[in-house]
Structure formats: C-alpha cells, structure tokens
Amino acid sequence: MLNVSNVTYQIGKEILFEDVNIKFTEGNCYGVIGANGAGKSTLLKILSGELSTTRGNISFPSNKRLSFLKQDQFKFDDFTVIDTVIQGNQKLYKIMMEKNAIYAKEDFTEADGIRAGELESIFDDMNGWNAESDAAILLTGLGVDVSLHYELMKDLSGNDKVKVLLAQALFDNPDILLLDEPTNHLDSKAVLWLENFLIDFENTVIVVSHDRYFLNKVCTHIADIDYKQITLYAGNYDFWYESSQLMLKQMKEQNKKSEEKIKELQDFISRFSANASKSKQATSRKKALDKIELTEIKPSTRRYPYVNFKPEKALGDDILKIENLSKTIDGELVLNNISLTIGKEDKVAFIGLNQRSVTVLFEILGGHMEPDSGTFKWGDTVSLGYFKKDNNQEFKKPTVMVDWLTDYSKNKEVTYVRGFLGRMLFSGEDALKKINVLSGGERVRLLLSRMMIEGRNTLILDEPTNHLDMESITALNKGLQEFGGVVLFTTTDHQLVSTTASKLIEFTEDGRIKELVMSYEDYLETR
Incomplete structure (x- = not known):
C-alpha cells in the first residue's frame, strides 16, 4: 500500500534515516517508536509529502487517499x-x-x-x-x-x-491514515472512542504515540527507529519490548559462551605453543580462535531516566482528612461538598472528565488556593511535594538549572545536586542551561528532580506525564510503583493509572466525588 524505497533523510550533516526500505500494508496499524530526536514525527511528515526525502522515494497507488493529522490549530x-x-x-x-x-x-x-x-x-x-x-x-x-x-x-x-x-x-475513511500523537489533549472517553475506531479501521494506519496502553490496544506492528534504521516488528508495543529484551539477553548469553571458548583456546595456546608435541594442536586451536566472533550488541540509543522517590521521614497513621469542602469559581460550583479520608498506604488516581475540579482540589490541598467552605487537615508527619499542572511561573527567571535545584536541597554540594540532575538525563553542560529556555519535557524532568531531592513522603501530581517521552513515562511509572509514601495523582496515561493506583476516585460533572470499587479497565468499559 505505502512503499518506502531506499529513503535517506539528512538535515545538514546529520542523517536521521539511511537507505530505509519498508512496506506498510493494508489492514495493519503501525506504531512508530524511538528515542527523542530519532525522527518519529519527521518520518510521518516524509510519508505525507510535507517533507522531501534526501534520497529515495515514497509511493502509494494514485487512486488511494492519504490523510495526515494537522497540528496547526489556527489554520482553519x-x-x-x-x-x-x-x-x-x-x-x-x-x-x-x-x-x-x-x-x-x-x-x-x-x-x-x-x-x-x-x-x-x-x-x-x-x-x-x-x-x-x-x-x-x-x-x-x-x-x-x-x-x-x-x-x-x-x-x-x-x-x-x-x-x-x-x-x-x-x-x-482514508486509505492511509497518519497520526502524530493523536491522544494528546483527549480525555479518557475520547481516547477510548479513538481506540475502538482504529481497531475497526480496515485500511492502513501509521501512528506516533507515547501512550503505551494505546499502542498495545491498536497496533498490529511496531516500527522502531534506532541507529538511522527503521525495523518492523509484528505485534504490539509490549510484544516488541519483550522480544527486544529477549533478543538482547540471547545475544549476551551467546557472547558469554564465545568469550569462555576464546579464553579456553587462549589458555591452551599459551600453555602448549612452545611444546613441540602439542604445537600442531595449538596451531589448530589458534585457527579456531580466529573464527570466533563476538556478536556486536548495540545498546539502544534510548535513555531512561532513573526516578526514585525516597521519603526522608516515615508517615504516621493520619494522612489527610477533607470535610465538606466546596469552591465556586466564576459562578461555577467546582468542588461540591467534598469529604474524603486518605490512608498511609493509599495511591489515589482521580479520574473522570471533570479535570478542572481535580486541579482546583490539588491547588487547595497544595496551599495555593482557599476553599469557600469546609476544611482539610494534613497529618503531622506529612511532608508534601506538589507537581502543578501549570508550572510556567516556575521557569520565568534565567536561573541556571543546577543553581535552581540547589535551592531546594538540604545538601548544597554541587556533586550531590548534579547527581539528581543526572538521574533525569541532565549531565555535563546540560546542568548549566538556564531554566527559562527549557522545553516542556525538560521542565517536567527538572521538576521531578526537585521532588526527588526534597525527599517528601506524600506527593500530589497533576498531569505529570504531559510533555514526557515514553522512556520518561516508563521511569516515572516504575518510580511511583516503588514509592513507599502516599500519592494523589491524575493523568491521561492509562498504564500509569492501572499499575499504580490502589484507589480510584471519579470527579463527576457537578463537582462531587465518587469512590470506585473496580479496576480502571472496568471503569472505562462501564463508561
């Protein structure tokens, strides 16, 4: 259906793809993955004709129609x-x-x-x-x-x-559908609708997404961009990940066997090469040694941050008690008589279409807004870390990154602070970048560095996966699963909710809350 023939794409001296050959066929959904900067969005622009190849060509039948998700919100x-x-x-x-x-x-x-x-x-x-x-x-x-x-x-x-x-x-019903991050800014209901639409779609889909659950649900193949090549794998994202890890393990095991054989032959040669009676055998061993090749294992160019929240003090039994909390903004009742008790082992995901109410509740609990009525009380042992959804104010000043983070650290040693930046992939000269020029993803990673260095035992996270790539989301997911404290969070990342939350609370449209006794998957199905 859509043929990629000997395609090379070069920007200046940098080559993103080189001599790529792929056929995207009808009836399949291809998930495009790769590290930041690998060229995922660029590939879609090349396939759509928005960018021209340096060499090679893209072709599909002239009677077929290609559709590409536009990113310019003001064009229409x-x-x-x-x-x-x-x-x-x-x-x-x-x-x-x-x-x-x-x-x-x-x-x-x-x-x-x-x-x-x-x-x-x-x-x-x-x-x-x-x-x-x-x-x-x-x-x-x-x-x-x-x-x-x-x-x-x-x-x-x-x-x-x-x-x-x-x-x-x-x-x-386009014949070829190109989608670049289609779940961005969609609520859970719209994402579910899109998943079902693409599952039933009978033509060709090529999609870039950082949503692991979405890729698992809709993809029949994964197109992995690495080392200036694009490799196709049958199956969804999880199947690709498990397969790639298994292949890497097998290659390492094969290399280990080869290394053992090489050492054995080298020992024999060194012991007997000077011995006339054994020289013929030593020569034979040397020929065998020359034929052994270690398989070159290329580590992926993907870089995974290391997210590890370690509380500096233990939590007591009393964490948070909210009683009859209400808040009206611009005539709208956003919080409607909210009452809730949080326990010391709770990791609570706030879900539903009413995300405004979630943010307002988090702002009040974080001390950035006052309720109209009602009360809330944090336990005496609670130390709170808060990740705000709108964090633009944090990055107005041209402060150097390492200096900014040092202000939040009890230990002012530069090497200590740089260690936390390094965990989030800010190494070397990166630590000297000014925070007012950071990208959205870099800002989120820096804020997570701050939450780690502060060592809080209770975390509020309002859409922390916005702007993060798949590797960073995976690292955050793992970090929150292993965190020994309390978490209150909301996110559009399905897998993060499914694997982290011990409790689900839905905000209804009228600003009330409903505690759910079901899995997140069951909740979405009931919707």
Whole structure:
C-alpha cells in the first residue's frame, strides 16, 4: 500500500534515516517508536509529502487517499467546525464549494446548469450527501458538543480544536491514515472512542504515540527507529519490548559462551605453543580462535531516566482528612461538598472528565488556593511535594538549572545536586542551561528532580506525564510503583493509572466525588 524505497533523510550533516526500505500494508496499524530526536514525527511528515526525502522515494497507488493529522490549530479559524472536518477530503470539499457557489449566482446560465449537473453526479458518487452527518458522528464520538458543530473554529477551546482536527483526519475513511500523537489533549472517553475506531479501521494506519496502553490496544506492528534504521516488528508495543529484551539477553548469553571458548583456546595456546608435541594442536586451536566472533550488541540509543522517590521521614497513621469542602469559581460550583479520608498506604488516581475540579482540589490541598467552605487537615508527619499542572511561573527567571535545584536541597554540594540532575538525563553542560529556555519535557524532568531531592513522603501530581517521552513515562511509572509514601495523582496515561493506583476516585460533572470499587479497565468499559 505505502512503499518506502531506499529513503535517506539528512538535515545538514546529520542523517536521521539511511537507505530505509519498508512496506506498510493494508489492514495493519503501525506504531512508530524511538528515542527523542530519532525522527518519529519527521518520518510521518516524509510519508505525507510535507517533507522531501534526501534520497529515495515514497509511493502509494494514485487512486488511494492519504490523510495526515494537522497540528496547526489556527489554520482553519475562519471555517465552521463541520466544514473543517469535511476538508479532510479536499476533493469532496472543493466540489461542494463549487456547487454551492454556482447555485448562489443571481445570473444562473445554461453552462452553469450543465456544470452543476456534472458536480451533482460526482458529489453523489462520493457519498457527499452524507458528508455533514458523517462529520457530526465523528465529532460527537470525540466529545465535541453538537452545539459547536456550526461555530467558527476560532471560537473553540484549544482542546476542542484538537478534536476537530482529529475528526478531519479520520473523515471519509482514508486509505492511509497518519497520526502524530493523536491522544494528546483527549480525555479518557475520547481516547477510548479513538481506540475502538482504529481497531475497526480496515485500511492502513501509521501512528506516533507515547501512550503505551494505546499502542498495545491498536497496533498490529511496531516500527522502531534506532541507529538511522527503521525495523518492523509484528505485534504490539509490549510484544516488541519483550522480544527486544529477549533478543538482547540471547545475544549476551551467546557472547558469554564465545568469550569462555576464546579464553579456553587462549589458555591452551599459551600453555602448549612452545611444546613441540602439542604445537600442531595449538596451531589448530589458534585457527579456531580466529573464527570466533563476538556478536556486536548495540545498546539502544534510548535513555531512561532513573526516578526514585525516597521519603526522608516515615508517615504516621493520619494522612489527610477533607470535610465538606466546596469552591465556586466564576459562578461555577467546582468542588461540591467534598469529604474524603486518605490512608498511609493509599495511591489515589482521580479520574473522570471533570479535570478542572481535580486541579482546583490539588491547588487547595497544595496551599495555593482557599476553599469557600469546609476544611482539610494534613497529618503531622506529612511532608508534601506538589507537581502543578501549570508550572510556567516556575521557569520565568534565567536561573541556571543546577543553581535552581540547589535551592531546594538540604545538601548544597554541587556533586550531590548534579547527581539528581543526572538521574533525569541532565549531565555535563546540560546542568548549566538556564531554566527559562527549557522545553516542556525538560521542565517536567527538572521538576521531578526537585521532588526527588526534597525527599517528601506524600506527593500530589497533576498531569505529570504531559510533555514526557515514553522512556520518561516508563521511569516515572516504575518510580511511583516503588514509592513507599502516599500519592494523589491524575493523568491521561492509562498504564500509569492501572499499575499504580490502589484507589480510584471519579470527579463527576457537578463537582462531587465518587469512590470506585473496580479496576480502571472496568471503569472505562462501564463508561
């Protein structure tokens, strides 16, 4: 279906891909993975034709239609939501616009009538009469309210714009669908809908995502970018990971056997090469030695941070008691008489579509906002670490990274502080970067460094996986699982919730909470 033939892509002196040959076939979903900077998004842009190859070519049948998830939220500001979605099929949209323009003419001519008839025939063949209803079905599935379908794009929130652009990519059953981080800014309900859509999708899908659960759910193959090559593996993400680890283990074991054989032969040669009666055997052993090759094991270019939260003091029995907490913001009741008790072994995931209420609760518990009524009390032994969802204010000043982190450390030794930066992949000169120029992912990793160096025994985490790559999310997941303290968190990462939370609390739309006695998977199914 989509052929990649001898493709090389080079930026200046840097080669991202070299002589890549792949066939993406119909009916399969390919998850593209690789380290930061490996070229995942670049690959999709090359496949879409947005970027040209340095060498080689991309081809697919001329009668097939390729659709690519747009990232520019402002490109369609002057179009209605429905028209934006229908532009997912440009040929259909142009015919629709030309047809409407002809009918809008005051001096409608015979030639106009003939042309309108031709367009009506093509429009009918393309199932154009169902275009608006098909677009509406996609929008509703992704959670864009019906009341917004004929509003202008510029009047929508950022999250709704993302959903509209995703609906545009999915519109009218494209033959090849390219999706770059499609779950970003989607709530759990929209993600579940998208998973089911892609599972039922019968054409070709190529998707870049940092969501491990999403890749496991929808992918039939994994395309791994490493060492300037792209290698295809059958199976989902977990199957790729287990297979790659098994291959690495087997290669190491084979090398170990080869090393033992080499040592044995070398010992024999050194002992008997000077002995005339054994010289023939020694020569034979030397020839055997020359033939033994150690398999070159290339460690992955992926770099995993090391997340390890170690509390400096133990927790007592009393952790947190919330009683009748309420908060109204701009006339909206965000927290509606919340009461909750947290125990010393709780790792609580706050879930549901009402993420605003979660953030407001965390802001109050973190001491950054006052409730209108009700009370909350932390236990005397609690030391609190808080990861804010909106952390822009933390990074306004041009402070050097190592100096910034030193301010939060009891131990002011530079080597001690640099050790915590190193855990989060800030080594050497990186530690001297100014915090006001850090990327989103770097900011999150630095904030996690601070939480580790502070040694708190209770953590509040508001969407900590935003901006993180898959390797960093995996490390954070492991760190929270092993953490011996209390965690209150919310995240869109399915696997983090499933493997970390001991308790699930849903925020309903009216600002109330509901403690759930079920797994996260069962919760999503009931929704």
